[in-house]
Amino acid sequence: MTDTRNPRGAERTEAIMRTALELGQELGYAKLSIEAVAARAGAGKHTIYRRWPSKGALLLDSLLSLNEPGLDYPDTGDIVADLRDQMYAAVDLLGKPPFGPLYQALVGEAQYDPQVAAALNERFIAPQTAKTVARMKAAQEQGQLSPDLDLDLAMALLSGPLYFQFLITQGPLTHELIDRNLDALMAGLGP
Incomplete structure (x- = not known):
């Protein structure tokens, strides 16, 4: 834009x-x-x-111009460690201004403005989702995750609790929350 x-x-x-x-x-x-x-x-x-x-489109471009989201995945050969590192980076980004509060407002605006929703999905959410699914696919091929695992559902299970905390309860996003979520999920997602 x-x-x-x-x-x-x-x-x-x-x-x-x-x-x-x-x-x-x-x-x-x-x-x-x-x-x-x-x-x-x-x-x-x-x-x-x-x-x-x-203003929603302007804010989206403005947030993405920060070039802060270093949310790429490492591939250390340990899917849990890699998910943990990436999710820590995500909560660190969302937990501080300007990105966190403005991203929260932008997600709210997306509920009313279909153009903002589409742009947010196309330019931020879908690329991050694709990175996560690709990293889990590699882990699946390496035998670290069940071959029957629905990777799209696994992505929803990983991100859902964070968005719930961030948008609904507005509780703090912490590394401890990530650890608890990963521990609970990996008990069910493992091979």
Whole structure:
């Protein structure tokens, strides 16, 4: 959605996204507006709307521009250790500003805006899901997971408790929570 055809356009895009993150943290998502971003970034409102159809789309690009999500999988030959490392990285990312609170708001917005939901799924959730399923498939082929395991269901079982904690109960996301979830799940997912 962003426009990076020329250096000046790239600089303006970066300034707009940085401003969206700053205002999102200061005001919260509900009070964030394209008008406020335009005013602080020194950009025209129409400039922003040409690049992003909604504040949800702007926020998604802004969050993904942070390039923080180092959520790739190692393959150490130990699926539990690899899942643990990746899930620790995920809860560390979600547990701190700006990513965590703004991602939480973005997931909420996705419930009302089908375009934001589709973009969030296409650009963040589906790629992360594919990485997890690919790592579990490799572990399955190595005999670390049952050959009959439904990998899509296993992915849902791994991520469901985290999203429940993050979005519903809003309890803390901790390494201890990851450890408890993995221990419980691996008892049933193993070969």
